[in-house]
Amino acid sequence: MSNYYVTTSIPYVNGDPHIGHALEFIMADVLARSARQRGDTVIFSTGTDEHGTKVAQKAESLGKTNQNYADEMSKQFVTLAKALNISNDRFIRTTDKAHEQRAQIIWKALKGDIYKAKYIGWYDIKQEEFVSEAQADPARMKPDHPQAYQKLEEDNYFFKLSKYSDQIREIIEKDQLLVTPKTRRNEILSLLREGLDDISISRPKNKLEWGIPVPGDSKQVMYVWFEALMNYITVLGYPEHDDFKHFWPANVQVIGKDIIRFHAAIWPAMLLSLNVQLPKQLYVHGFITMNGEKMSKSIGNVVAPQDILEKYGVDPFRYYFLRHIPSYDDGDFSWDAFEAAYNNELANELGNAVQRTLVMILKYQNGVIGDIPPAEHDIAKYLEALKLCHFDRALDEVWEQVRGLNQYIDEEKPWTIAKDGDMEHLREVLAYQASCLLEIADLLEPFMPDTAVKIRNVFTEGIVRPMTETLFPKTEVAPKAE
RNA sequence: CGCGGGAUGGAGCAGCGGCAGCUCGCGUGGCUCAUAACCACGAGGUCCCAGGUUCGAGUCCUGGUCCCGCAACCA
Numbered sequence: 135m136s137n138y139y140v141t142t143s144i145p146y147v148n149g150d151p152h153i154g155h156a157l158e159f160i161m162a163d164v165l166a167r168s169a170r171q172r173g174d175t176v177i178f179s180t181g182t183d184e185h186g187t188k189v190a191q192k193a194e195s196l197g198k199t200n201q202n203y204a205d206e207m208s209k210q211f212v213t214l215a216k217a218l219n220i221s222n223d224r225f226i227r228t229t230d231k232a233h234e235q236r237a238q239i240i241w242k243a244l245k246g247d248i249y250k251a252k253y254i255g256w257y258d259i260k261q262e263e264f265v266s267e268a269q270a271d272p273a274r275m276k277p278d279h280p281q282a283y284q285k286l287e288e289d290n291y292f293f294k295l296s297k298y299s300d301q302i303r304e305i306i307e308k309d310q311l312l313v314t315p316k317t318r319r320n321e322i323l324s325l326l327r328e329g330l331d332d333i334s335i336s337r338p339k340n341k342l343e344w345g346i347p348v349p350g351d352s353k354q355v356m357y358v359w360f361e362a363l364m365n366y367i368t369v370l371g372y373p374e375h376d377d378f379k380h381f382w383p384a385n386v387q388v389i390g391k392d393i394i395r396f397h398a399a400i401w402p403a404m405l406l407s408l409n410v411q412l413p414k415q416l417y418v419h420g421f422i423t424m425n426g427e428k429m430s431k432s433i434g435n436v437v438a439p440q441d442i443l444e445k446y447g448v449d450p451f452r453y454y455f456l457r458h459i460p461s462y463d464d465g466d467f468s469w470d471a472f473e474a475a476y477n478n479e480l481a482n483e484l485g486n487a488v489q490r491t492l493v494m495i496l497k498y499q500n501g502v503i504g505d506i507p508p509a510e511h512d513i514a515k516y517l518e519a520l521k522l523c524h525f526d527r528a529l530d531e532v533w534e535q536v537r538g539l540n541q542y543i544d545e546e547k548p549w550t551i552a553k554d555g556d557m558e559h560l561r562e563v564l565a566y567q568a569s570c571l572l573e574i575a576d577l578l579e580p581f582m583p584d585t586a587v588k589i590r591n592v593f594t595e596g597i598v599r600p601m602t603e604t605l606f607p608k609t610e611v612a613p614k615a616e
Numbered sequence: 617c618g619c620g621g622g623a624u625g626g627a628g629c630a631g632c633g634g635c636a637g638c639u640c641g642c643g644u645g646g647c648u649c650a651u652a653a654c655c656a657c658g659a660g661g662u663c664c665c666a667g668g669u670u671c672g673a674g675u676c677c678u679g680g681u682c683c684c685g686c687a688a689c690c691a
Contacts, residue, residue, distance in 0.1 A: 146691045188691065255689085295688090321620045321686070328619075331688055359691065391685065421685090460629075463622090464684075471627080474640065482653055490650035497649075526629090530639080544655045549648070608651055 138174040139381040140165045141366050143389045143397070144181040144226065147207035148188040151214040153422050153467065154390065156439040157459060160452050161419055161525060162388040163220045167580035168520055169385075170221075177381050179369045180215065181226035182208040186358030190344040200344045204229055214439060219448045219583060226369040228346075228362055236368035237361045238349045240408065243373075247294040247407045253334050257286035291336040291354060298403035299330045306398065311412045313398055314523055315462040318391065318418040322398040330399055335360040363401045367410070384413040386523070391418050417523040420464035422455075437467065449582035450476050450606065456581055457529040477608050483536050484574075485605040488589060490543065491567045492598055498552045501598040504561055509569040511535055516577060525581070532577045539570045568593040 142162045145155050159180065166178035184204040193203035208227050215222060226233060241248070303326040305311050306319065313319035336354040337345065345355030366387065370378040389397050394416075402412050424437060442451050454472050457479075459465030495503055519528035548567075551560045575589040585605070592599055 148691075183691075186691070187689095253689085290689095317621055324619050325686080333688060337689090357689075359689080362691085393691080395686075395688090396691090458628075463629090466628080471640090477651095478640070481651060486651055486653045488650095490654075492650090494649050533639085540654055543649075544647075547647085547649085552649085604651060606651080608653085 135173050135175070137381050138166075138169040138176045139370070139384045140169070140176070140178050140386045141384055141388065142180040143387075143393060144183040144228070144362060144365055145211055146183045146186075146188070146362075147204055147211070148192050150207075151211050151439065153437060153439055153455075155211070156214060156218055156451075157419060157422060157455050158388055158390060159215055159218050159220045160455060161417070161461075161523070162386075163218070163222075163452075164456065164520075164525055164580045165386055165388070165523070166221055167583060171576075171579055177224065177370070177377065178222045179224040179226060179366070180211075180220070180222045181224070181365060181369070182211050182228070183358065183362040183365070184208065184227055184229045185345045185355075185361065187342055187344075190342060201229065217440070217443055217448070218452065221583075224369050226365050228358075228365060232371075233365060233368045234346050236372055237346050237356065237364050239373065240364050240368070240404075241356065242349055244293070244404065244407050247297065248291050248335070249294070250289060251292050252287045253290040254285065254287040256283035288338050288341075289354070290334040290338075291348065291351075292332045293335045293360070293400075293403070294407075295330045295333050295400060295403050298406050299326050301406060302326055302399060302402045305402065305412060310414075311398070311402060312415040313394075314415060314417045317462070318394055318398075318416075322394055325395065326399065330403075333360075333400065359396060359400070360404075363396060363404060366401075366413075372410075383411040386415045386417055387413045388417050388419065388523075391420055394418055415523075419461065420459070422459060423464065423466045425466065425468045442472070446472070446476060449585045450480055453480060453529070453582055456525045458526070461523055461525045461527070476606065479533065481606040481608040483533070483540065484585075487536060487539050487543075488571060488592065488601075488605055491564065491571060492592055492600060494548050494552075495564050495568070495598045496600065498548070498560060499564065501600075503565055503568050503593065503596050503598060506565050506569045506572070506593070506596065509566065509573045511538075511570075511573065513577065520580075529581060532574060532581075535570065535574055535577070539567065539574070542570070543567060568598075 140162050142158045145151065162178065162180065166176050169176045182204075184207075189204060190200055193200045196203060198206075204227075212225060215225070228234075228237075302311075303323060306313055306323060306326070313322060335357045336348050336351075337357055339347075339353050339355055342355060345358060346361050348354040348356055364372075366384060367378060367382060370381055372378045372382070387397060397416055405412050439451070450472075454467075454475050458471065458475055459467070495501060513531070516528050516531040519525070519531060546563045548560055548563050551563060571589055572593055575586040578589075579586040588601060588605060592601060
């Protein structure tokens, strides 16, 4: 029995929650539920990232105050998490007073690696932001261009990231910070081999006031990324709270592939500078495409998580994204693929296995199961997959059992046994079926918690309790699905 | 030659030196307990291209083509 701490990255609130956020939520949720299932004490934290330029701009364009806008958006993410049956214990907002205060404590603790310098770069006057050398349009660097950039300099605080390149590289090479999957590990290692440069970690207040004030400098606010990363420990009450002492370092931090750099370079450097342990594992998931295309508002192919949830319900949603989006790669969503998975795998294979077992016990034994010996299949591969965040493979393993059960029923032919009148043998066969389903329910628990409960309700206590409704009703038209 | 990843039957993936495999879809047959569900069998692949190493290469090496991600202020 140990403590287990898992986090998601905290979504930036400049847009509505999308499928990618949902994916990350449910993946982390599987880890949390699975840890609880094996008896660990778990803290599962998620939240929202709410400061910075984009949020301020968005709020302004909507005629709202920054805080009001952030409040509304944050609420949407809370709603999504609820709708997805996410079992998070904490929900941190970077505008929480506690976070702001602790961020300032952290800043002070990092003092030794922070210095003030001038940032010089091309500045886009209209957009009110610096443009990186790589992204800048060369034509606009010439002064006679109508929208010419300005060469501008401003005071910034910098963090000595460069100092930590080698140390972080070694830690990742030794898998003390395990980066999963391997390809992501390679990616970050090559980045670290090139060496990291120091990063700017503040903004002048006269350009952007929507941020946490830099302690001791009323003219600067913290750069949003730098401060957002701190949420993983501020939520535990760094530095003095017991939760921090007992639950840090995190067992797994779940992130998307677009933010590896921040989590496998900047964040570890901050922790090293604080003299705090690094998380044990960083799991990096991919992106979801829609019918093979990138989802974007301009293409107009964005599917909101709510659309799917309304039509099919939570567990099928969780199931599809955990099994059919490759855990180590990008994946695709299409209504066709979703429906196929729903009908074949959930309704036909699993739902029907429950149904036929249930009906036979009712029909042949008046609902009495009798003694149920525990079915003990080898779940080593399932556990291994789960440990490696290979959610898709873990579910493949569960379906091996579902399929195995259907084969078993077909081979034993309980209906024939019933006709032949060998009631004791029949009882053994049916009890074994029930036992398999109970085991499947256990394995499914982290992935489809509601379904697991429903299956257990039917078969526990030696007597069948029929379901009030079909487990996964099949239908083409929008079902009120379970 | 900035860095990293990928290219395997209609779709999604596994295999990483020894007869090319899995799931879905498709076809045929079987069964009847069941959500027209279940089970069995079958068709379908020059494993991106060109060279090379090897008795033997999706699997290793070299070169090329195409796709994807990252590339110090966008979180």
